[in-house]
Amino acid sequence: MWARTLGCLLLSVTLSGMAQAREYRYSDAHLHYVDFFQESAGMDELLKAMDAARIDQSMISGVAVAKKWHEDEPKRPRYYAGDDAAAYWYSATDIYVAAALQQLPEQQRQRFHPFLTGFNPVDKNAATHIERMLELFPGLWQGIGEVFTRHDDLTALTSGDTPRANNEALGLIYQLAARHDMPVLIHSNITSKRERNPLYLEEIEQPLREHPDTRFIWAHAGTSMEIHRHQTQLDFLLPTLTRMLERYSNLYIDLSWSVLEPYLLDDKGVPRPEWVALVERFPERFMLGSDVVGRFASLGEQLHGFDRFLDALPEAVAHKVAKDNFLAVLPRSR
Structure with missing residues (x-):
């Protein structure tokens, strides 16, 4: 009798825990088609992966550069860092995204929020090019980016001048984004691989000051896996983000994969209380991104990897971070 009672009690506790388990639905704030x-891999594969991972909505963009297969290389590289051949700015990437979306039924097309990225960010003609793309595909584009500026070894490999988040050409684009009520997703590393200080911080902070009507989504919060390989953690990242979120109401943070570890979770996979507190303090300023590039099998793994951190947040905040915050930064007309 005692054993039966204990068994029922344990089952009751188990079922209670299951009933309290959260199931999230997601928006992906950072995806490259x-x-x-x-x-x-194509739109069919992308939609299957989204459905399997409970991703209802997704940002979608191309990739602003193409990697050259140099004639001196006997094997085609598999990634931009696969060899020393250059990358170059590639405007047709936006056409590929537009064509893929236009082939979808309307119900499926409404799940995607395309961002323009096929322009050279050190060319002052880029803003005019973006205006032409907006006219060519009226009502399609909802944001700009991912804009590549400071980006690990890709910066050195890309032909032409080094882009900075605060250069004059991008200033024109930020003005355009404000006029069209479009957010800008920008990759701007906060430092280099070896400097243990926020070496490039001013490059992202100046646009935040000078373009208060433009909504900026800072990709990976200025971090990268390449920086982590050399420095493990940036001790100044948390206080810097805290100060910037206090000061700039137009700053939003994309928590895609290089922020998850070693920042949001410790080496045992436990959420770090100081990061939980930061997201709680600014519950509408953080969003999740997969940052997949052209292949979509890992979509679920990337976004579900945040679940332990989301579970540490108040439930209402967790659902905002998982889904709602990205949708809230899109043009109000949407």
Whole structure:
């Protein structure tokens, strides 16, 4: 009798825990339809992966550069860092995204929020090019980016001048984004691989000050896996983000994969209380991104990897971070 009672009690506790388990639905705030060779697994594979992972909505963009297969290389590289051949700015990437979306039924097309990325960010003609793309595909584009500026070894490999988030050409684009009520997703590393200080912080902070009507989504919060390989953690990242979120109401943070570890979770996979507190303090300023490039099998793994961190947040905040915050930064007309 005692054993039966204990068994029932344990079952009751188990069922209670299951009933309290959260199931999230997601918006992906950072997804590339093609890779660095402008190739894609295709829209069918993307939709299957989204459905399997409970991703209802997704940002979608191309990749702003194409990796060259140099004639001196006997094997085609698999990634931009696969060899020393250059990458170059590639405007047709936006056409590939537009064509893929236009082939979808309307119900499926409404799940995607395309961002323009096929322009050279050090060319002052880029803003005019973006205006032409907005006219060519009226009502399609909802944001700009991912804009590549400071981006690990890709910066050195890309032909032409080094882009900075605060250069004059991008200033024109930020003005355009404000006029069209479009957010800008920008990749701007906060530092280099070896400097243990926020070496490039001013490059992202100046646009935040000078363009208060433009909504900026900072990709990976200025971090990267390449920086982590050399420095493990940036001790100044949390206080810097805290100060910037306090000061700039137009700053939003994309928590895609290089922020998850070693920042949001410790080496045992436990959410870090100081990061939980930061997201709680600014519950509408953080969003999740997969940052997949052209292949979509890992979509679920990327976004569900945040579940332990989301579970540490108040439930209402967790659902905002998982889904609602990205949708809230899109043009109000949407």
